Amino acid sequence: MKKKVITVSRQFGSGGRSIGKEIAKRLGYDYYDAELVEKVAKETGFDPSYIADAGEYAPGKSMLSYAFSSAAPHGAGSPMSASDYLWSTQSRIIAELAEKGNCVIVGRCADYILREREDCLNIFIHASKEYRAERIVELYGETDKATVKRLDEKDGKRRVNYKYFTGREWGSTENYHISLDSGAIGHDECVDIVCRIVEN
Amino acid sequence: MKKKVITVSRQFGSGGRSIGKEIAKRLGYDYYDAELVEKVAKETGFDPSYIADAGEYAPGKSMLSYAFSSAAPHGAGSPMSASDYLWSTQSRIIAELAEKGNCVIVGRCADYILREREDCLNIFIHASKEYRAERIVELYGETDKATVKRLDEKDGKRRVNYKYFTGREWGSTENYHISLDSGAIGHDECVDIVCRIVEN
Numbered sequence A, B: 001m002k003k004k005v006i007t008v009s010r011q012f013g014s015g016g017r018s019i020g021k022e023i024a025k026r027l028g029y030d031y032y033d034a035e036l037v038e039k040v041a042k043e044t045g046f047d048p049s050y051i052a053d054a055g056e057y058a059p060g061k062s063m064l065s066y067a068f069s070s071a072a073p074h075g076a077g078s079p080m081s082a083s084d085y086l087w088s089t090q091s092r093i094i095a096e097l098a099e100k101g102n103c104v105i106v107g108r109c110a111d112y113i114l115r116e117r118e119d120c121l122n123i124f125i126h127a128s129k130e131y132r133a134e135r136i137v138e139l140y141g142e143t144d145k146a147t148v149k150r151l152d153e154k155d156g157k158r159r160v161n162y163k164y165f166t167g168r169e170w171g172s173t174e175n176y177h178i179s180l181d182s183g184a185i186g187h188d189e190c191v192d193i194v195c196r197i198v199e200n
Helices: A016-027 A034-044 A048-054 A061-065 A082-100 A129-140 A144-166 A187-199 B016-027 B034-044 B048-054 B082-100 B129-140 B144-166 B187-199
Strands: A005-010 A030-032 A103-106 A120-126 A178-181 B005-010 B030-032 B103-106 B120-126 B178-181
Touching: A005 A016, A016 A030, A016 A103, A016 A120, A016 A187, A030 A034, A030 A082, A034 A048, A034 A082, A048 A082, A082 A103, A120 A187, A129 A144, A178 A187, A187 B187, B005 B016, B016 B030, B016 B103, B016 B120, B016 B187, B030 B034, B030 B082, B034 B048, B034 B082, B082 B103, B120 B187, B129 B144, B178 B187
Parallel strands: A005 A103, A005 A120, A030 A103, A120 A178, B005 B103, B005 B120, B030 B103, B120 B178
Antiparallel strands: A178 B178
16 A cells, blocks of 8 residues: 555654655655644644644643643543643644645654554654764764763653653554664665655 | 674564575575574584574573583583573574674574674564464464464563563664564565665
8 A cells, every 4th residue: 555644753863854854855745843833833822842842752740730621622521731732632633634645744653643544654763872972963063972961861751752642662663664773774775765665 | 884794583473584584595695593593502412492492582490490500611600591501602603603794694682692793784573463463374374363372472582582681672673773564564675675775
């Protein structure tokens, strides 16, 4: 079956986002990442910068305690936390985008949200810590020490967030159809592999 | 760098072994699986059928209690269990085979044993439980129920064994350069992807 939706999950610094963008460009698919954040922001009323962080990272204390039972669409039912509200809106929007088809969606647990769709190809991009740290230093000019700390923090948050909402282990091979080490294989080759599979 | 050694780890029933064999054939590489068992058998004095099981599956009680401090090459030092003795011999043989180069090694924690080699490409082949059960029933004519139970048992043992000897999580993307869902992608495509990476 032709894969109409490609989800890309990635370790911080692995280049997964730019690989996803290149795949979309090559296949002529829509690409959702920042656009997705904008859409969710508009619908939820949250600030885009808040969503960019909270939609992918672990629900913090401030989010969980921010229960707004009256503001939530569920009305008088059980109180809903900000993170649950964001998750439910984000899930609906991702499902709608997938329904339109021919798109690449980066991050935001899309692999899990779309798990029932058979036209979905789930990719995971990772790389060694050394490779990612070097890449981040090059891209953002950070110090080595701060970078490695940030890698651990960002991935740790993604892991906790994924587990919280999906019950699954982030980065476990079973969640993805293809997992690639972008440092060992090279970014172009990663793009080639995915495009070939979709086109075949 | 040209990859001279390809290690293939795989979920039971995913077809990883035959994919590994086909990769070796296509690249003109040596293939080690049953041959490896024979080699280890000869050196350790164990029965090949015992090694085929114990070299990849979790050390059982009977193995761990089978301490032979005098039979082990370490002589008068701390007592060595049968499984530790098997592991150390197996590790040495795998390192020797890798040194000869141009080979595919299936299973037996080779990805971990060879982790310091830069000319090593580590592959993990997996597939959904449904796909694997169907394939096993087709290949061995087992009943569905017994098959699913066997899948869980075999993979559970591989997981425990891998953790016991390597301290790592079996099937975690980070241990492998490429992880592929053979059911979703197809066996031939899996072979193509790996051969292309090695040849490029």
